[in-house]
Amino acid sequence: MAESATPLAERARPAGTDDGGAAPEAGAAPEAGAAPDAGAAGAKKPGFEVRLANFTGPFDLLLGLIAKHQLDITEVALATVTDEFVKYIRNLQSLGEEWALDEASEFLVIAATLLDLKAARLLPAGEVEDEDDIALLEARDLLFARLLQYKAFKQVAALMDATLELESRRYPRQVALEEHFAAMLPELVWKHTPQQFAALAEAALTPKAPKPTEVGVAHLHGSPVSVREQAELIGLRLREGGPLSFRALIADAESTLVVVARFLALLELFRDQVVAFDQVAPLGDLAVRWTASAEWSSDQLSEEYEDQP
Amino acid sequence: MSKSHQEPSSEDMASDATDFSALPGGARAALEAVLMVLDVPASATDLAAGLNLTVETVEQLLLELQREYDGYTVKAPDMETASDAGFTSSPRGFELRNVAGGWRIYSRAEFADIVGAFVLEGQTARLTQAALETLAVIAYRQPVSRARVSAIRGVNVDSVVRTLTQRGLIEDSGTDPESGAILYRTTSYFLERMGIGSVAELPQISPHLPGLDGIDEFYDAGRM
Amino acid sequence: MSKSHQEPSSEDMASDATDFSALPGGARAALEAVLMVLDVPASATDLAAGLNLTVETVEQLLLELQREYDGYTVKAPDMETASDAGFTSSPRGFELRNVAGGWRIYSRAEFADIVGAFVLEGQTARLTQAALETLAVIAYRQPVSRARVSAIRGVNVDSVVRTLTQRGLIEDSGTDPESGAILYRTTSYFLERMGIGSVAELPQISPHLPGLDGIDEFYDAGRM
Numbered sequence: 001m002a003e004s005a006t007p008l009a010e011r012a013r014p015a016g017t018d019d020g021g022a023a024p025e026a027g028a029a030p031e032a033g034a035a036p037d038a039g040a041a042g043a044k045k046p047g048f049e050v051r052l053a054n055f056t057g058p059f060d061l062l063l064g065l066i067a068k069h070q071l072d073i074t075e076v077a078l079a080t081v082t083d084e085f086v087k088y089i090r091n092l093q094s095l096g097e098e099w100a101l102d103e104a105s106e107f108l109v110i111a112a113t114l115l116d117l118k119a120a121r122l123l124p125a126g127e128v129e130d131e132d133d134i135a136l137l138e139a140r141d142l143l144f145a146r147l148l149q150y151k152a153f154k155q156v157a158a159l160m161d162a163t164l165e166l167e168s169r170r171y172p173r174q175v176a177l178e179e180h181f182a183a184m185l186p187e188l189v190w191k192h193t194p195q196q197f198a199a200l201a202e203a204a205l206t207p208k209a210p211k212p213t214e215v216g217v218a219h220l221h222g223s224p225v226s227v228r229e230q231a232e233l234i235g236l237r238l239r240e241g242g243p244l245s246f247r248a249l250i251a252d253a254e255s256t257l258v259v260v261a262r263f264l265a266l267l268e269l270f271r272d273q274v275v276a277f278d279q280v281a282p283l284g285d286l287a288v289r290w291t292a293s294a295e296w297s298s299d300q301l302s303e304e305y306e307d308q309p
Numbered sequence: 310m311s312k313s314h315q316e317p318s319s320e321d322m323a324s325d326a327t328d329f330s331a332l333p334g335g336a337r338a339a340l341e342a343v344l345m346v347l348d349v350p351a352s353a354t355d356l357a358a359g360l361n362l363t364v365e366t367v368e369q370l371l372l373e374l375q376r377e378y379d380g381y382t383v384k385a386p387d388m389e390t391a392s393d394a395g396f397t398s399s400p401r402g403f404e405l406r407n408v409a410g411g412w413r414i415y416s417r418a419e420f421a422d423i424v425g426a427f428v429l430e431g432q433t434a435r436l437t438q439a440a441l442e443t444l445a446v447i448a449y450r451q452p453v454s455r456a457r458v459s460a461i462r463g464v465n466v467d468s469v470v471r472t473l474t475q476r477g478l479i480e481d482s483g484t485d486p487e488s489g490a491i492l493y494r495t496t497s498y499f500l501e502r503m504g505i506g507s508v509a510e511l512p513q514i515s516p517h518l519p520g521l522d523g524i525d526e527f528y529d530a531g532r533m
Numbered sequence: 534m535s536k537s538h539q540e541p542s543s544e545d546m547a548s549d550a551t552d553f554s555a556l557p558g559g560a561r562a563a564l565e566a567v568l569m570v571l572d573v574p575a576s577a578t579d580l581a582a583g584l585n586l587t588v589e590t591v592e593q594l595l596l597e598l599q600r601e602y603d604g605y606t607v608k609a610p611d612m613e614t615a616s617d618a619g620f621t622s623s624p625r626g627f628e629l630r631n632v633a634g635g636w637r638i639y640s641r642a643e644f645a646d647i648v649g650a651f652v653l654e655g656q657t658a659r660l661t662q663a664a665l666e667t668l669a670v671i672a673y674r675q676p677v678s679r680a681r682v683s684a685i686r687g688v689n690v691d692s693v694v695r696t697l698t699q700r701g702l703i704e705d706s707g708t709d710p711e712s713g714a715i716l717y718r719t720t721s722y723f724l725e726r727m728g729i730g731s732v733a734e735l736p737q738i739s740p741h742l743p744g745l746d747g748i749d750e751f752y753d754a755g756r757m
Contacts, residue, residue: 157445167504169421171570173414186658190726198736201669333624341626342644359651400557402565420566477689
């Protein structure tokens, strides 16, 4: 866009050296850059020390615990981490820290996360037998993915911090309008009576109710989605476009409900032996193939989902 | 203070142009004069409309001024229009930058300590870790709901979002048609504070996020 | 936005001077950086104190800059300190003026028509709803800082406060001793437009609305 707009990553790096290390080191190793809390705690420092003002969340703490033990998440010695977590909480209590409800619930999320991780770890690799096992495996992957994502955001947050810090050293020229220009502004139209003005003030000063956190109610009123229609759609696409991945088949789904309907439709189609599935690697993309004759119609589907959204 | 002008085509405007040769310093100085009164970045288009010059001319003049303030000798053989731009070769105390889609004058970063002593209200306080992470998620996932940001950060972000809004770094950008949730996006003030032209200039997140392109889908499926 | 420094004599400060030779453009550029962002005129004494230079040096530099902006060739045989000031011989679009004992950079008078047209384009005679609400909050909670008004309104009010100041409806009434933030109050022009004699005549509003103390609890929860 402009000469002045150097890509951030390039500028953020020199910042560390220019400022004598005052800004977070953008190019630092992931662990150090990502988890200042853990970095501060260091490998040697006894106890897990987190200042409450700096505490930002369960993933933060979890990452900190993992980073501190310099372990890959898949090899985390959970017993150690869990012990340490409990110790951390006891320590906070002994310090007489007051716990706000928010913070307490955040810690509960950590506990749950650790429990998930532990449960997932209990599953012996490569011996997936029943659906519960699969669910556990997915939970572990999901958790792992979330941790990685959180870590990535933590890293870009550090980059942004360095950039904001660097940029704050430039002050914009922002001066009052020179008087002769100010005098040229159109005369202000003022129609408010003191009472109207007071009403305005009253409204402006009334504390606003916090904006509602969304509750997912949309599905309750969603338009019905028919499994049969979705089966028809899938059939059409597979016959025309050859094998498609499940991902591709749901790419245009406008809601989760449609995704679910297409999934159910696929199961139906599989039962009716008109499609086949290929999966190259475990947990890899699922390729769906049309195996029936071109004359198939959705009327041949079982009646199970008839008229059910 | 900038705004979009209803423009006749730039050719029309040039034909009807102000006679800058009668003014001291010509079009370059006129542009400089306008830059002096800006209180938000102004685009080359707005500046061109206000000065009755073509956008191309203004862009060239802006680049000339920018280089001159930075101390480059602008009278190069290939820049004939820069004939009166002088031979300055030491940087000025200020710089002209193109940020958030517009141009604006800033004091040079090297003098931050000195300038800071004169500016009563220093630049806003540094953001906390929580605020930075929330801002990062919103910047990369915008428009995005608080619930999604919370899911990524693993904590409730309501109060942080409120503070970021108060500081003008993010804003309400309507509601999600499906969930009815308020969606947030970053503001042009955010771009200005980051010194970038658009969010596309934010550093790529993918090197930090190996192989997780499809994570959003995962997310909606398994919300904790 | 200048601030008067508690000054030891300027000689003391000079002995403890900043090493400007390490900065690009030296002391002259440092002075220029300060002048570029100063909102209200600053005296040579204030500038000298802030820059850790003697008043004499600053006065000389100010005159040099003034002449340079006006297009004089400043590298004259009798001005050895101006060695790096360049050979500019065409006037800049801005000028350095000494008004009532203070120095400030203004857009050059010759460009008043062009600058005026640019500034006034799109200006309306009406206050926006955001401006009105902000004015109402300031009127009932004055003196009050921008940060506090932002907290009450939930959005950044910087640009609206600038507009209200520009319109002469509010003014700077000193700084908060604790935070150093500028406090704003309504002006006599505001009273005139409201048709009342003093702010005490503003109609009562509900006493149950958060006052300045209560607002903290409501809005400052999100630590930044």
